[in-house]
Amino acid sequence: MVSPSPNTLHTAYDSKIEGNVIVTRVDAAINWMRKNSLWPMPMGLACCAIELMATASSRFDISRFGMEVMRFSPRQADVLIVSGTVTYKMALVVKRIWDQMPEPKWCVAMGACASSGGMYRSYAVLQGIDSLIPVDVYISGCPPRPEALIEGLMQLQKKIEGEESTMAQKKVFFEDRS
Amino acid sequence: MAAADDVKQLREGFGAKILETVEFRGEQTLRVELGALHDVLAKCRKELGYEMILDISSLDHFGDDPRFEMVYELATVNDSKHLRVKAMVGEEESVPTATDIWPGADWHEREVYDMMGIRFSGHPNLKRILMWEGYPFYPLRKDFPLAGRPTEMPDLPSTGVAPLEGGPFVTCAGGEDTVRREPRARVQD
Numbered sequence: 539m540v541s542p543s544p545n546t547l548h549t550a551y552d553s554k555i556e557g558n559v560i561v562t563r564v565d566a567a568i569n570w571m572r573k574n575s576l577w578p579m580p581m582g583l584a585c586c587a588i589e590l591m592a593t594a595s596s597r598f599d600i601s602r603f604g605m606e607v608m609r610f611s612p613r614q615a616d617v618l619i620v621s622g623t624v625t626y627k628m629a630l631v632v633k634r635i636w637d638q639m640p641e642p643k644w645c646v647a648m649g650a651c652a653s654s655g656g657m658y659r660s661y662a663v664l665q666g667i668d669s670l671i672p673v674d675v676y677i678s679g680c681p682p683r684p685e686a687l688i689e690g691l692m693q694l695q696k697k698i699e700g701e702e703s704t705m706a707q708k709k710v711f712f713e714d715r716s
Numbered sequence: 717m718a719a720a721d722d723v724k725q726l727r728e729g730f731g732a733k734i735l736e737t738v739e740f741r742g743e744q745t746l747r748v749e750l751g752a753l754h755d756v757l758a759k760c761r762k763e764l765g766y767e768m769i770l771d772i773s774s775l776d777h778f779g780d781d782p783r784f785e786m787v788y789e790l791a792t793v794n795d796s797k798h799l800r801v802k803a804m805v806g807e808e809e810s811v812p813t814a815t816d817i818w819p820g821a822d823w824h825e826r827e828v829y830d831m832m833g834i835r836f837s838g839h840p841n842l843k844r845i846l847m848w849e850g851y852p853f854y855p856l857r858k859d860f861p862l863a864g865r866p867t868e869m870p871d872l873p874s875t876g877v878a879p880l881e882g883g884p885f886v887t888c889a890g891g892e893d894t895v896r897r898e899p900r901a902r903v904q905d
Binding site: 661 | 846847848853855860861862863864865876878879880
């Protein structure tokens with residue numbers, strides 16, 4: 539004799555199936571995955587790179603945010619962290635690395651030099667990398683403390699959360715389906 | 717001092733081609749004719765034992781003729797002797813290379829060429845070392861502004877003039893106190 543299961547009382551709810559189903563938007567799900575595993579490409583060009591290294595090491599530890607996988611190949615990276623002074627001679631290299639990164643990709647201008655040329659008002663230094671590549675987050679400081687970089691990356695995570703990148707990227711696909 | 721003996725020996729060897737010798741706080745400086753520069757440097761290397769070229773730099777005496785001046789800093793490896801050799805260079809003149817005497821002169825001379833536009837005859841690879849290929853100016857010349865001049869650069873929109881905005885690290889000579897002598901920024905004239 540089989541005793542009645544307590545679930546039979548709630549016939550509309552099958553916990554075995556529906557307990558493992560999350561209803562959400564595609565964008566929200568994909569953005570959630572993207573933002574929690576940002577693989578940075580460390581573009582260390584000056585003293586900001588030291589703070590970037592400190593951010594990655596044990597005391598500050600950006601692996602808490604899923605960003606510890608520093609990729610030295612741009613083809614495996616999601617976010618370009620330009621940490622340091624970009625001279626005109628280096629500018630083309632930065633651009634080339636940015637172009638090699640696969641979509642979706644983001645860019646963080648870390649520190650005063652990358653954001654605006656900083657104290658290097660001279661013939662040799664690019665006055666802000668935003669004249670070369672699109673920048674998502676600017677971080678102030680000379681150099682910024684690791685906390686500031688983490689804050690900047692968290693701002694980037696927030697930005698990714700609100701993106702409609704899938705809808706934009708797969709526009710034709712979604713139009714066909716609907 | 718040993719370097720002083722070398723200076724005496726060079727004076728005897730080259731005579732009037734050595735225009736001036738200066739001793740200042742134990743530092744020996746020779747001013748030589750441009751034509752005799754290579755021979756003097758070769759003698760320093762081969763006979764007087766200056767195995768090391770510490771630095772090759774240049775000065776821009778803007779408005780004077782000849783305009784440029786080359787400065788060679790020589791030393792022995794055991795650091796017992798230092799010697800400075802200088803030669804004036806006109807704007808149209810080229811300097812005989814020292815790469816055949818010290819291979820390490822290569823990059824120093826490229827830097828001088830890049831920053832000041834002084835040419836070196838006989839250099840094996842005379843091209844820019846700091847600025848990019850095709851950059852049209854020589855930025856360490858006195859008539860070149862710190863902010864730069866707009867130039868075309870391949871794959872880059874253009875390299876504009878840097879906004880100095882009173883600039884960091886500006887100093888005003890003759891200010892009463894440090895705050896006035898070294899302001900955070902200065903309104904440009």
